[in-house]
Amino acid sequence: DVKVTQSSRYLVKRTGEKVFLECVQDMDHENMFWYRQDPGLGLRLIYFSYDVKMKEKGDIPEGYSVSREKKERFSLILESASTNQTSMYLCASSFVAGGSGTGELFFGEGSRLTVL
Amino acid sequence: AQSVTQLDSQVPVFEEAPVELRCNYSSSVSVYLFWYVQYPNQGLQLLLKYLSGSTLVKSINGFEAEFNKSQTSFHLRKPSVHISDTAEYFCAVSDRGGYQKVTFGTGTKLQVIP
Known part of the structure; x- marks a missing residue:
């Protein structure tokens, strides 16, 4: 089974702190994604990566950056956390497999971040 | 650009009654x-998918969805719900090419009432 592991289930940070959210997948997937989930807004894409060291902005990239130094690991960084970044963050991965992938996503358990 | 609309944010239904969760998309x-399902305090997991072929697809726990190209819909149905079906359900679409970026609807909370 595919396993996507997010390093922290719950975090509490203060305004202005730098926050790292780590995600690791064990199925050699090419694509990795960071979503933010808020009540009534569904899942919104922050950033995605289709290869090592490659990244693309999603729909709401402001205030976030990402890093993908190894294929299995995709990190989300909040350079200076703000209260409006309090949310559930979901990491996901998918395979491309020479173009036969379907976009089916495999999700981690989520990281609930509270910024005070 | 693509978008997904789930008009119902919450759907209460009595146990053993049928349910339909609506999803329309544009692309x-x-x-x-x-369709993905999210149980409380968990990540999302795939419930079922339409790739090609038969327009009616089914999950192992009794849900089914039908792809209707003319109405650009992919509604989710179950003839008899159980308490354990209480969860939030998300409809999603992905491009068939390119990076296969996935777009989600805003979700529908299914509340099964005993």
Whole structure:
């Protein structure tokens, strides 16, 4: 089974702190994604990566950056956390497999971040 | 660009009653269609998907969805719900090519009442 592991289930940070959210997948997937989930807004894409060291902005990239130094690991960084970044963050991965992938996503358990 | 609309944010239904969760999408290209389920305090997991072929797809726990190209819909149905079906359900679409970026609807909370 595919396993996507997010390093922290719950975090509490203060305004202005730098926050790292780590995600690791064990199925050699090419694509990795960071979503933010808020009540009534569904899942919104922050950033995605289709290869090592490659990244693309999603729909709401402001205030976030990402890093993908190894294929299995995709990190989300909040350079200076703000209260409006309090949310559930979901990491996901998918395979491309020479173009036969379907976009089916495999999700981690989520990281609930509270910024005070 | 593509978008997904789930008009019902919450759907209460009595146990053993049927349910339909509605999903409409718009896209300028061909898409794959998905339903994901999220149980409390968990990540999302795939419930069922339409890739090609038969327009009616089924899950192992009794849900089914039908792809209707003319109405650009992918509604989710179950003839008899159980308490354990209480969860939030998300409809999603992905491009058939490119990076296969996935777009989600805003979700529907299904509340099964005993």
